[in-house]
Amino acid sequence: MEIWAFLIALLVVLLIMLYLKQLQSNRHYPPGPLQLPLIGAIWLFGFKIHENALIQLGKQYGNIFTIWVGHVPIVVLSGFQAVKEALTDYSEELDERPQSPFLLSLTKGKGIALSNGHTWRQQRKFGVITMRKLGLGKKGMEHQVAEEAHHLVEVFARSKGQPLDPSMPISNSVSNVICAVVFGHRFDLEDERFQKLMEAMDFILTSLYGFVHALYETLPWLMKHLPGPHKKALSYADIMRSFAKEEIEKHKENQSLHEPQDLIDYYLLQMEKSRNDPESTYDEENMAQCISELFIAGSDTTTGSLKWALFLLASHPDIQDKMHKEIEDVIGSAHSICYQDKKKLPYTNAVIHEMQRFKYISFFGVPRQCTKDLKLCGFLIPKGTIIVPDLRSVLLDPTRWETPSEFNPNHFLDKDGQFVNREEYLPFGAGARVCLGMQQAKIEIFIFLTSLLRTFSFQLPEGVKELNQEAIIGTNVHPHPYKLCAVPRCKT
Structure with a gap:
């Protein structure tokens, strides 16, 4: 009994010594929340987190601070100056x-969003060039968006001005845009495969956040053998890749390499061109992962932005009416709207920018990793350190925005009412890893919103004075489910 007591006491002493040694070796990192033995600061994730949690930590610890996940340091950059310095001055050093x-298990190191090195460079180059090609022509991206906007207007019209939850119609329409771009066709909402794809995407996104995810990153050797949502997320990732591979096989059967119509056609053409190149990373595994990533990135972020947009318009009828008047005065109701029209609609353009600033869709920016030792904000950050550029803190930086905590379209207007670009407006990131789908997202949000506003006045249901302002925190930040009335602006 005394031997066991001695061994336990010895173990406690050794753990304390190990902890103190770890604290000593980590003292050159920026300050941050309390780091506990074994788990680091993941105790933070065990409690309810507000959408501005990292901003609050930035106020407490400064514009650069460290959150420890187990023994892994994550350095967070807060505020415009720190984030801009990192993403623009050190773009290449932070391109990993x-x-x-968990992410390795999820993606197998393939695709664009989370890959590195030669694989990332080749896949991203293909993505940039192909998305540009798919944006052109009569069947280009804008045409697909206009078609889906028309479908969405029809769905809203069927509600006849009665309260409806806009989430599912918006999600289906936005997802069908990326389906048309990637697969060359849209899906019926009743399609079981499509529904399974949407279910998989939603679950994966919710799994990339919270205590279980942090625990997997800290103790992967243990979590791999335990049941839980992490296992389900990995299974759903396989389902998404299988869905992509089924579509790839269909394209092979009806191959049109000389006249590619969608992303899969272009990728198969690229594989054919590169088949004798030993350095090529163009293969079906990378293609399937790219498709999964584009579907997730092209669906959830834009869906969330549009949900927040209608939420804000219904809550600010004066702003909504001013947008509608500008659209009617400048374009009228007889002509179709195109993306170039935004130049003629400064107020509408300003409101859309302010929506994405005020209700930023991501919890924070996608993490980077140092490819070499860096000096950031006065601290020497070792090679391999994970860096999180908190884009939310940039969009709410009180030193850069006049009224950061208010929904104020004047942030993007000059004294003459003309639209003004702001360097602080960084919802899509910056540098080598700037969002691949940025242009597509801009086109979708503009055409969807203007199409809806021409047709409907969005109002709160009778008896509802205000909507729940709190956000649901996940990989992306969505509003709580809500209902509104899409009241037709005229009987025709």
């Missing part, structure tokens, strides 16, 4: 993604 245990 962290290869964490």
Whole structure:
């Protein structure tokens, strides 16, 4: 009994010594929340987190601070100056993604969003060139968006001005835009495969956040053998890749390499061109992962932005009416709207920018990883350190915005009412890893919103004075489910 007591006491002493040694070796990192033995600061994730939690930590610890996940330091950059310095001055040094245990299991190191090195450079180059090509022509991206906007207007019209939850119609329409771009066709809402794809996407996104995810990154050797939502997320990732591979096989059967119509056609053409190149990373595994990522990135963020947009318009009828008047005065109701029209609609353009600033869709920016030792904000950050540029803190930086905590379209207007670009407006990131789908997202949000506003006045249901302002926190930040009335602006 005395031997066991001695061994336990010895173990406690050794753990304390190990902890103190760890604290000593980590003292050159920026300050941050309390780091506990074994788990670091993941105790933060065990409690309810507000959408501005990292901003609050920035106020407490400064514009650069460290959150420890187990023994892994994550350095967070807060505010415009720190984030801009990192993403623009050190773009190449921060062009890698962290290869964490869970993300590696999820993506197998393939695709664009979370890959690195030669694979990332080749896949991203293909993505940039192909998305540009798919944006052109009569069947280009804008045409697909206009078609889906028309479908969405029809769905809203069927509600006949009665309260409806806009989430599902918006999600289906936005997802069908990326389906048309990637697969060359849209899906019926009743399609079981499509529904399974949407279910998989939603679950994966919710799994990339919270205590279980942090625990997997800290103790992967244990979590791999335990049941839980992490296992379900990995299974759903396989389902998404299988869905992509089924579509790839269909394209092979009806191959049109000389006249590619969608992303899969272009990728198959690229594979054919590169088949004798030993350095090529163009293969079906990378293609399937790219498709999964484009579907997730092209669906959830834009869906969330549009949900917040209608939420804000219904809550601010004066702003909504002013937008509608500008659209009617400048374009009228007889002509179709195109993306170039935004130049003629400064107020509408300003409101859309302010929506994305005020209700930023991501919890924070996608993490980067140092490719070499860096000096950031006065601290020497070692090679391999994970860096989180908190884009939310940039969009709410009180030193850069006149009224950061208010929904104020004047942030993007000059004294003459003309639209003004702001360097602080960084919802899509910056540098080498700037969002691949940025242009597509801009086109979608503009055409969807203007199409809806021409047709409907969005109002709160009778008896509802205000909507729940709190956000649901996940990989992306969505509003709580809500209902509104899409009241037709005229009987025709």
